[in-house]
Amino acid sequence: MNLKKINIAHVRLISLYWSRYTVRSGSGLVYLMIALVFGLSVAHIIIMPVERLMALQKKQMGQENPQLIRKTIVDIGQPIIQFVLRIKSFEQVTKEAASLQPRLPNDTSNTSQSGNNTSGFDPWTNFLIEKKPALLSVIFLILIFGMPFVISFLAFNQISGDVQNHGLRYLLLRTERCNIFFGRFIGTALFSTAVIAMIVATITFYLGMKTRLYPAPDLAIWAVQGFLALAILMVPYIAVCSLISASVNSPFLSLVLAKVVIAGVLLMAILGGFAWKPAKYILYALPWGWQNNLLHPATVHWLGAVFASFAYTAFFLTLGYIRFETRDL
Amino acid sequence: MNEEKRPGGLTALAVINFIFSGWGLIGLLGLAAFFAFVGKIPTDDMQEAQKAQMEAFQNMGLPVFIFIFALSLVSSVLLLLAGIGYLKQKKFLGRTIGNIYAVVNIISSVVSGILFAPALGGGFNIGNIIGLIYPVLTLILLNTTFKEDLTN
Numbered sequence: 001m002n003l004k005k006i007n008i009a010h011v012r013l014i015s016l017y018w019s020r021y022t023v024r025s026g027s028g029l030v031y032l033m034i035a036l037v038f039g040l041s042v043a044h045i046i047i048m049p050v051e052r053l054m055a056l057q058k059k060q061m062g063q064e065n066p067q068l069i070r071k072t073i074v075d076i077g078q079p080i081i082q083f084v085l086r087i088k089s090f091e092q093v094t095k096e097a098a099s100l101q102p103r104l105p106n107d108t109s110n111t112s113q114s115g116n117n118t119s120g121f122d123p124w125t126n127f128l129i130e131k132k133p134a135l136l137s138v139i140f141l142i143l144i145f146g147m148p149f150v151i152s153f154l155a156f157n158q159i160s161g162d163v164q165n166h167g168l169r170y171l172l173l174r175t176e177r178c179n180i181f182f183g184r185f186i187g188t189a190l191f192s193t194a195v196i197a198m199i200v201a202t203i204t205f206y207l208g209m210k211t212r213l214y215p216a217p218d219l220a221i222w223a224v225q226g227f228l229a230l231a232i233l234m235v236p237y238i239a240v241c242s243l244i245s246a247s248v249n250s251p252f253l254s255l256v257l258a259k260v261v262i263a264g265v266l267l268m269a270i271l272g273g274f275a276w277k278p279a280k281y282i283l284y285a286l287p288w289g290w291q292n293n294l295l296h297p298a299t300v301h302w303l304g305a306v307f308a309s310f311a312y313t314a315f316f317l318t319l320g321y322i323r324f325e326t327r328d329l
Numbered sequence: 330m331n332e333e334k335r336p337g338g339l340t341a342l343a344v345i346n347f348i349f350s351g352w353g354l355i356g357l358l359g360l361a362a363f364f365a366f367v368g369k370i371p372t373d374d375m376q377e378a379q380k381a382q383m384e385a386f387q388n389m390g391l392p393v394f395i396f397i398f399a400l401s402l403v404s405s406v407l408l409l410l411a412g413i414g415y416l417k418q419k420k421f422l423g424r425t426i427g428n429i430y431a432v433v434n435i436i437s438s439v440v441s442g443i444l445f446a447p448a449l450g451g452g453f454n455i456g457n458i459i460g461l462i463y464p465v466l467t468l469i470l471l472n473t474t475f476k477e478d479l480t481n
Contacts (some may be wrong), residue, residue: 026337029466031391033345036462041384044455056377297446 005176014183019191022154025161028191031154038150039199042142043206046135050211066213073134073213081125084141085292126298132222133214139203139296144291147230148195148237152194152258155241157182159324160254162248168329181324185242185317190296192238193231200227218237229294234310236287237262243320246327264288287312339415339475342467346412349463353405357398364394385445391396393444400437404430419480424479427471434464 022028033272051074058064070169077094082088088096128137159181162168204223208273239260241287265286272279291306372380384425407430414423438460446450471479 020474023470024336024338026341029338029470030340033462037459040459040462044459047455123401197421202458203455206458210453 003178006182007175007243010175010179011183011186014179015185015187015190018158018184018187019194022188022191025157027154027157030088031150031191032195034153035147035150036199038146039143041137042146042203043203046139046142046251047207047211050135050213053197068175071295071309075127077129077134077138078125081128081138081141082122084145085124087122087125113244123297128295131297133207135207135213136204136219136222136226140229140295141292143199143226143230144233144294147234148262148291149233149259151192151237152255152262154195155188155238156245156255156258157251158188159245161225161251162250163327163329164249166250166329172329177325178321181242181246181321182317185238185294186244187236188278193233196230196234197227197232200230232306232309233287233291233294236309236316238312239320240286241314243316243323246320246324334478335416335418336475336478338470339418339478342470342475343412343415345463346408346415350405350408350412353401353408357401357405360398360401394445397441397461400433400440404434404437407433415475418479419481424447424471426441426478427467427479431468431471435468437463438464 022242023032026163038238047183050069053072054069057069079088079093083090083093095176095230128134159168162171168180200223204219207214207221214281241254241258244257244261248254248257265282266288269288270279272282281289287309290305290308296305363386367383370383372383375383407426410422411427411430413419414421414426417423440455442451442453442457
């Protein structure tokens with residue numbers, strides 16, 4: 001390791017240039033498209049039924065009742081969130097869903113019952129769907145699950161493309177390997193953060209302007225928290241891609257490996273867990289096992305998740321840097 | 330002239346153009362077939378939302394259908410031409426046609442939002458915002474990032 005040669009001005013220059021160049025090179029453009037379409041489609045799928053429900057309510061009752069709509073969202077969202085947070089199993093969730101009677105949005109007889117139900121939630125579910133805007137919470141949970149699959153489209157080609165075409169040799173005349181490695185990593189993280197900010201801002205603005213189900217300050221505060229959670233979560237996954245990109249010569253192989261590693265860890269943990277229980281701990285090879293804690297109400301939990309993100313990042317970056325520093329270019 | 334220097338992003342933009350153009354043209358065939366048979370589809374057994382959607386289609390009228398069809402056709406052809414222009418790094422075929430596509434598509438999204446019934450995705454909704462992503466990106470990228478690359 002030759003970290004003494006790190007030059008902050010060089011790292012800054014390389015990161016800013018890289019965050020702009022990434023669109024020009026194609027990977028940033030593809031990521032931008034996929035991330036925006038994915039993020040907004042998730043929001044569309046979640047928000048559209050609520051909008052239909054509001055329209056139906058207006059048609060039947062002559063006016064909108066946001067409180068009743070919020071109650072319905074809580075009733076529907078509660079089992080899903082408990083399953084996602086692994087508080088309840090799939091069987092428990094389906095049993096509860098089957099026992100729920102279908103009801104119209106103006107059916108006030110069930111609202112008191114649902115109010116009683118919500119008081120029995122575990123604190124995490126209660127925090128996500130009662131204390132915070134539930135629609136935004138559900139969207140954040142899906143994005144936290146889905147964005148790691150998308151990030152490799154942006155981060156796969158930090159090093160490998162330039163190794164393949166020997167372009168790095170010309171850059172190394174002017175700066176050190178450590179500046180290139182960390183500069184490109186920071187540039188990728190900056191770009192990812194900007195895209196996430198765009199997605200979260202669009203969804204929050206839409207929810208605030210169109211549905212008007214939640215007070216604007218609540219939406220804004222939760223949006224900032226969700227944005228920070230997503231932005232921080234992407235950093236260790238970008239570091240994994242840095243490690244892979246520094247280890248192979250072909251950008252295509254780097255993309256395939258990044259996809260296989262990120263999805264493979266999750267798949268192996270789930271499928272392996274069926275055959276041998278301890279295999280589920282494979283999840284912790286990447287942030288999969290604890291990433292939902294970034295939205296936890298307890299400070300110890302979310303702070304722990306933030307520290308874990310940075311610890312994983314440091315680990316993967318160190319491995320990547322050692323490989324990059326010692327390899328033939 | 331300088332095709333070897335074509336940035337990867339411009340190639341990606343061209344590929345996306347071809348994909349969207351293909352989808353658009355296939356969608357046009359589907360739209361025409363659907364409009365031809367829409368009056369014959371029974372709506373009695375449908376759910377309320379589906380029924381509203383089908384009735385909105387049936388009440389759309391020929392002029393609106395022709396307007397949508399023509400706009401979609403123009404968008405698909407412009408996408409195809411602009412894609413070829415990006416690959417050849419042509420100023421007119423790439424940058425100008427690409428800009429025209431973006432503007433036409435943004436305007437058509439706004440007009441569709443006004444003309445369409447809410448059951449057909451009209452009005453201000455997040456689906457329309459998704460539809461605006463690509464034309465807005467095209468407009469921004471052609472006039473900033475790839476401005477100097479489309480000069481042939």
